[in-house]
Amino acid sequence: MDWSPLLQRWQGQVFRPGERAEIGVGKQLAAAGRPLPTSALWLRARSECDVRRALDFLARHEQGFAVRSGGHCFADLSSHAEVVLDLSELRRMELNLQGLRAGPGVSAGEASAFLTSRGRLLPTGGCPGVALGGLALVGGFGLLGRSHGLVCEQVQALRVALPGGDLVEASAHHHADLFWALRGAGAGQFGVVTELLFDTQPAQALNVVHGRWSWDCAADVIEAWQTLAPAADPRVNLELSLSASDDPEDADEGPPLIELFGVVLAEAEEVPALLAPWRRALGSLAEALCEWRLPAAAAASYLCGRLDRRCEPAWQPSQPYREHGYQFTKSGFFAQRLPAGAIQDLLAHFAADRRYAQYRELELIPWGGAYTATSDQRPHADCAFSHREAQFMIRHTAVVGARSNAELRAHARRWAQASRATVAAAGNGRVYQGYADLELPQWAQAYYGADLPRLRALKSRHDPWLLMQHAQAIEPSFQDLPKG
Numbered sequence: 001m002d003w004s005p006l007l008q009r010w011q012g013q014v015f016r017p018g019e020r021a022e023i024g025v026g027k028q029l030a031a032a033g034r035p036l037p038t039s040a041l042w043l044r045a046r047s048e049c050d051v052r053r054a055l056d057f058l059a060r061h062e063q064g065f066a067v068r069s070g071g072h073c074f075a076d077l078s079s080h081a082e083v084v085l086d087l088s089e090l091r092r093m094e095l096n097l098q099g100l101r102a103g104p105g106v107s108a109g110e111a112s113a114f115l116t117s118r119g120r121l122l123p124t125g126g127c128p129g130v131a132l133g134g135l136a137l138v139g140g141f142g143l144l145g146r147s148h149g150l151v152c153e154q155v156q157a158l159r160v161a162l163p164g165g166d167l168v169e170a171s172a173h174h175h176a177d178l179f180w181a182l183r184g185a186g187a188g189q190f191g192v193v194t195e196l197l198f199d200t201q202p203a204q205a206l207n208v209v210h211g212r213w214s215w216d217c218a219a220d221v222i223e224a225w226q227t228l229a230p231a232a233d234p235r236v237n238l239e240l241s242l243s244a245s246d247d248p249e250d251a252d253e254g255p256p257l258i259e260l261f262g263v264v265l266a267e268a269e270e271v272p273a274l275l276a277p278w279r280r281a282l283g284s285l286a287e288a289l290c291e292w293r294l295p296a297a298a299a300a301s302y303l304c305g306r307l308d309r310r311c312e313p314a315w316q317p318s319q320p321y322r323e324h325g326y327q328f329t330k331s332g333f334f335a336q337r338l339p340a341g342a343i344q345d346l347l348a349h350f351a352a353d354r355r356y357a358q359y360r361e362l363e364l365i366p367w368g369g370a371y372t373a374t375s376d377q378r379p380h381a382d383c384a385f386s387h388r389e390a391q392f393m394i395r396h397t398a399v400v401g402a403r404s405n406a407e408l409r410a411h412a413r414r415w416a417q418a419s420r421a422t423v424a425a426a427g428n429g430r431v432y433q434g435y436a437d438l439e440l441p442q443w444a445q446a447y448y449g450a451d452l453p454r455l456r457a458l459k460s461r462h463d464p465w466l467l468m469q470h471a472q473a474i475e476p477s478f479q480d481l482p483k484g
């Protein structure tokens with residue numbers, strides 16, 4: 001194809017195959033567990049005009065493309081295409097009386113630093129590098145989620161370039177269908193989001209909680225956690241993490257361990273009462289619990305992952321990655337408790353057949369609280385995120401390094417699949433769309449549930465030619481396709 005009509009007026013950078021390694025794709029891990037693809041053309045937009053020009057050109061040439069903001073998609077859906085439209089330079093931020101206006105390329109860490117210095121806060125996820133573009137479109141959970149709801153519920157309006165190049169503003173009052181769909185099901189589906197307007201909250205001090213136990217306590221801690229965490233006061237948001245280092249033989253770090261971590265978003269004097277049920281349920285295990293009271297600025301750093309679980313500065317890369325390791329992730333939601341037998345199977349599988357240079361982690365993420373809100377309770381909860389019934393989510397992760405061989409990667413993949421299988425019968429069959437999984441057979445049903453027919457009708461209306469094409473693009477519904 002002759003790209004020159006587009007490239008002559010292009011303001012941003014353009015990369016062709018071969019140049020990609022030099023620019024670095026900025027990814028630590030190939031999250032779908034396979035090498036990152038090479039695209040024929042990588043268009044890094046500098047402005048909304050660039051985006052519209054690209055969409056107009058691509059539509060006229062019926063050329064499909066992927067959209068990328070922060071590049072953190074677990075299935076690498078933002079990188080697998082002939083043409084990648086990269087929005088990482090759309091990073092303008094402005095705070096005014098309406099809220100925070102941010103480009104899709106703004107990372108959670110950048111938004112946090114910008115807002116903290118102005119006394120405000122945006123609830124995000126726990127990884128500072130994830131971009132607001134992708135995060136707000138998949139839903140977005142984090143350590144303030146049980147109190148404030150999803151990241152997508154903080155969105156008041158979005159500017160969207162539709163396939164073909166038309167620009168619209170979607171809000172509760174304009175293009176309300178698109179506003180509904182983008183918040184939860186918008187990742188690479190209906191249009192390219194060029195700006196988001198978020199509500200913000202006053203920055204607030206909070207308590208950080210951390211506990212660490214040896215492996216023989218794991219079953220008891222999980223039992224206590226699944227009773228308490230999903231039903232706790234919404235201001236209490238505590239996750240469980242089970243981890244096994246990449247050196248099983250190491251005397252200190254070899255044995256797997258279990259950690260509880262998270263926040264209590266309350267005045268200092270209220271915290272003891274909020275944690276009392278946890279101390280009672282954990283009994284003597286509660287002696288391992290530590291707490292820190294963080295002032296608002298440090299709290300914001302902790303929430304977006306710039307401080308680690310014990311409030312120490314978290315390690316951050318100083319350069320873009322030139323080589324990437326491989327990550328294998330499975331996840332699922334649960335609407336009921338894990339039976340004791342499933343916990344035993346999960347733990348036995350976690351600790352069995354470990355390999356040198358293979359790291360494993362299980363994360364148990366509490367749901368409930370504000371995640372269950374209906375649109376009667378909070379108008380912004382009327383969005384395409386339907387995982388409202390869940391009690392918690394489990395993520396199973398194996399990571400191997402860039403120099404790993406095919407056998408070690410295959411072993412890690414099998415481990416993650418089998419780990420999910422140990423608890424699958426207790427799950428509700430639903431999967432978080434923000435943890436996109438290429439191996440999921442019924443992915444559309446698992447991500448979107450009963451919202452799927454409405455989403456398919458909207459796909460027919462906004463992207464009937466399937467220009468926004470990736471392995472998990474929503475199928476347009478035939479009867480809703482434009483005539484002619």
Ligand SMILES: Cc1cc2nc3c(=O)[nH]c(=O)nc-3n(C[C@H](O)[C@H](O)[C@H](O)COP(=O)(O)OP(=O)(O)OC[C@H]3O[C@@H](n4cnc5c(N)ncnc54)[C@H](O)[C@@H]3O)c2cc1C
Pocket residue numbers: 031066067068069070071072073074076077078087104124125126127129130131132133134135137138139140141142186187188189191192193194434435
């Ligand atoms: C290390 C790590 C930690 C994470 N932690 C959390 C967490 O705490 N909470 C949580 O909820 N999730 C978390 N996630 C998942 C993450 O939120 C999602 O993968 C999110 O979609 C990534 O957004 P991105 O812009 O960085 O990634 P990208 O790969 O750029 O985009 C993700 C998806 O959104 C689409 N997209 C991106 N920008 C746009 C746009 N402007 N318009 C239209 N479509 C777009 C892409 O095509 C792709 O399908 C984590 C992921 C990683 C890798």
